[in-house]
Amino acid sequence: MNIEQLHNQYKTSLKKENRLIRFYQILIFIVFFSSWELFSRMKWIDPLIFSSPSKVWHLFIQKLGDGTLLSHSGVTLFETVLGFIIGTLLGTVLASLLWWSPRLSRTLDPYLVILNAMPKVALGPIIIVAFGPGFPSIISMGAIISIIITTIVVYTAFREVDPNYLKVLQTFGATRAQSFREAILPACFPTIISTLKVNVGLSWVGVIVGEFLVSAKGLGYLIIYGFQVFNFTLVMLALMIIAVFATIMYQLVELLERKLIKD
Amino acid sequence: MSFLKIQDIHHTYFSNQTAATALADISLDIEKGEFVSFLGPSGCGKTTLLSIIAGLFPPTSGKILLEDKPLNADSDLSIGYMLQQDYLFPWKTIEENVLLGLKLINKDEGLERIKTLKLLSDVGLGGTGKLYPRELSGGMRQRAALARTLAVDPKILLLDEPFSALDYQTKLKLEDLVFETLKSFGKTAVLVTHDIGEAIAMSDRIHLFSANPGSLHKTFEVPDELRELTPFHARNHPQYQILFQTIWKELESLEY
Numbered sequence: 001m002n003i004e005q006l007h008n009q010y011k012t013s014l015k016k017e018n019r020l021i022r023f024y025q026i027l028i029f030i031v032f033f034s035s036w037e038l039f040s041r042m043k044w045i046d047p048l049i050f051s052s053p054s055k056v057w058h059l060f061i062q063k064l065g066d067g068t069l070l071s072h073s074g075v076t077l078f079e080t081v082l083g084f085i086i087g088t089l090l091g092t093v094l095a096s097l098l099w100w101s102p103r104l105s106r107t108l109d110p111y112l113v114i115l116n117a118m119p120k121v122a123l124g125p126i127i128i129v130a131f132g133p134g135f136p137s138i139i140s141m142g143a144i145i146s147i148i149i150t151t152i153v154v155y156t157a158f159r160e161v162d163p164n165y166l167k168v169l170q171t172f173g174a175t176r177a178q179s180f181r182e183a184i185l186p187a188c189f190p191t192i193i194s195t196l197k198v199n200v201g202l203s204w205v206g207v208i209v210g211e212f213l214v215s216a217k218g219l220g221y222l223i224i225y226g227f228q229v230f231n232f233t234l235v236m237l238a239l240m241i242i243a244v245f246a247t248i249m250y251q252l253v254e255l256l257e258r259k260l261i262k263d
Numbered sequence: 264m265s266f267l268k269i270q271d272i273h274h275t276y277f278s279n280q281t282a283a284t285a286l287a288d289i290s291l292d293i294e295k296g297e298f299v300s301f302l303g304p305s306g307c308g309k310t311t312l313l314s315i316i317a318g319l320f321p322p323t324s325g326k327i328l329l330e331d332k333p334l335n336a337d338s339d340l341s342i343g344y345m346l347q348q349d350y351l352f353p354w355k356t357i358e359e360n361v362l363l364g365l366k367l368i369n370k371d372e373g374l375e376r377i378k379t380l381k382l383l384s385d386v387g388l389g390g391t392g393k394l395y396p397r398e399l400s401g402g403m404r405q406r407a408a409l410a411r412t413l414a415v416d417p418k419i420l421l422l423d424e425p426f427s428a429l430d431y432q433t434k435l436k437l438e439d440l441v442f443e444t445l446k447s448f449g450k451t452a453v454l455v456t457h458d459i460g461e462a463i464a465m466s467d468r469i470h471l472f473s474a475n476p477g478s479l480h481k482t483f484e485v486p487d488e489l490r491e492l493t494p495f496h497a498r499n500h501p502q503y504q505i506l507f508q509t510i511w512k513e514l515e516s517l518e519y
Contacts, residue, residue: 164350171317171344172364172415182363186354 051233056240059233073241076207076218079135081249083142084203088196090143091150098151099158099184100176116152120145121209133214141210146199157191158184193257200249204242265292266451267316267419272325274311284476285311286322291470291479293419293451298442300454300462300469302510304517308477309455313421316453317344329418343417345425349408351396357383357407358392364415379414386410386440402433409441413448420445420452426461438465438494459510463503464494471510473517481513 033053039045040052047055063069098105124141131137165183174182211220219238226234274286285308293299301309315322318334327334329341351360362379365371371379383392386406388399396404405425412420422441426434442465445452456462462469467490473480483506489497497503 162350164346164348165352167319167344167346168350168363169367170319171342172367174367178367182367183352186352189354 048230049232051236055233056236059237060240063237069237069241072218072222072238073245075215076211076220076242077245079138079210079218080142080203080207080245083139083207084146084199084249086139087143087146087203087206088150088192088199091147091195092154092192094147094151095154095158096180098155099180105155112148112152115148120148121206124209124213127210128214137214138207138210138218142203142206145206146195146202149202150195150199153195154188154192157188161187189260190257193253193260196253196256197250200246200253204246208242266295266297266330267293268328268331269293269312269316270326270328272312272315272322272327274308274315274322286315287476287478289325289477289479291482293453295451296449297468298445298452298454298466300456300466301472302456302459302462302469302514303472303477303480304474304514305457306477307472307474309472310423311477313344313423313453313455316419317342317421341418343412343415343420345408345412345420345422347424348428349396349401349404351404351407351411353396355395356392357388357394357396357399360396360407361392361411361414363411368415379410382410382413383407386444400433401429402437405429405433405437406440409444413444413450418451420450422452422454424456425454427456427458434461435495441465442494459507459514460498460503461494463489463506463510464497469510471513471517480517483510 036050037053040047040050040055060069098108121141123144127140127144128137131140161184165187166179169179169183207218208220208223211218212224215221219242222238223235226232226238269289269291272286272289273284275282275284289312301312303309314320316327316334334341351357352363355363358380359366361383362371362376365375365379380392383389386409388403388406388410391399391403391407396407399407405428408425425441426437429437438461454462454465463485466485468485469483470479471481471483472478485506486502488502489500489506492500
């Protein structure tokens with residue numbers, strides 16, 4: 001009969017809907033940047049503070065040409081990726097330790113609550129004094145901001161794994177390490193991935209704040225420098241680049257998610 | 264000497280407020296190759312007893328001897344345990360799931376592997392090895408769980424209501440499959456159930472438990488005519504109805 005026809009109709013309507021969504025997304029993009037440009041040129045907003053897309057673009061080309069942009073972005077990207085990886089990894093390791101020893105977990109519980117509630121960027125000055133003004137401090141800032149929340153979220157996920165999976169392993173005589181490897185960790189991959197997504201954002205916060213405080217290089221430095229010399233085009237440029245990089249990192253995590261999680 | 268000897272088992276669960284005795288004074292023997300059922304109302308401690316036999320936790324007092332040796336004295340896998348649901352690991356393929364027990368003792372290569380994959384086709388799951396559990400029906404998943412349990416070649420199989428989560432038709436088919444598979448491998452098995460019919464159709468002997476505290480109330484021998492039949496055919500035998508009525512009355516009397 002016309003099942004095939006109906007199916008095709010359904011597919012066309014689906015495609016139409018998708019195209020419509022894409023259209024609106026592009027529309028928002030165009031409207032945002034063109035009105036920014038327009039408002040700035042018409043002086044409806046202060047062009048000194050809000051700059052304009054064309055000025056940002058020119059600065060981008062210029063900074064790209066003299067190589068400074070690449071080196072600043074490279075530094076920040078390196079610090080963020082490293083901080084992100086260290087934070088997530090240490091957080092997961094800490095969560096594993098807590099799972100391993102319920103006594104340790106009960107003992108540390110109030111301290112974790114305190115550390116989690118505490119604004120980590122406030123530790124900035126201490127970190128800088130401890131590690132010196134440079135890479136190590138900034139990477140530590142990127143890591144420390146995500147480590148405790150990772151620990152708490154991942155540990156909670158570890159504990160919520162269906163105990164019957166452990167029962168299966170226990171009847172096979174599995175050791176605690178084997179139970180961890182075969183059941184706890186793989187069962188929690190989805191949670192770990194979703195903390196990765198949160199940590200992408202957090203690491204950027206840590207690194208940018210770290211660069212505000214000490215650095216002579218990086219996108220955070222460009223923002224502070226631009227602010228001090230009242231060059232807001234530079235600030236906007238740095239912000240744009242951060243937005244692009246953060247999005248790319250997020251997309252990479254999603255790619256990893258699709259690779260790792262088959263359900 | 265008995266194959267599995269359960270001696271004076273007492274078990275009490277402790278919590279901050281209460282100490283609840285789940286099992287009191289349980290002693291029974293199971294011979295090699297026998298199929299025994301623990302039947303009783305919920306809360307009679309039958310699953311607790313099964314967990315103790317499986318070595319999941321020690322009893323408050325009493326002991327369990329398998330071939331005259333205390334359980335867990337040696338680390339080889341003498342116990343196979345099947346749960347109410349299959350609990351196949353969703354991130355592993357059927358093949359990886361079935362090989363799990365062997366993997367834990369580093370024996371999932373070579374001959375053992377081939378034997379295990381043969382087991383998979385014995386339970387009617389040939390060709391599903393590369394699939395994930397979610398791609399299988401409930402009955403198929405429980406069959407895979409059976410293969411996983413048998414893969415480590417346990418001396419005794421503990422079945423904790425393994426058919427209770429299945430629809431009736433699948434349940435009947437699986438009862439036959441489990442029955443025949445265990446008979447052909449000559450395995451000893453203990454089935455925990457609250458289904459009188461299932462207990463009669465599958466077992467050689469039925470231990471009826473009463474609750475508060477869980478204790479052994481009465482033991483029924485299943486007549487030879489029924490033992491030789493597969494569960495499906497046993498259900499149609501006149502002797503089945505007679506035994507069903509006897510156990511039914513006994514269970515009713517327990518409630519008051």
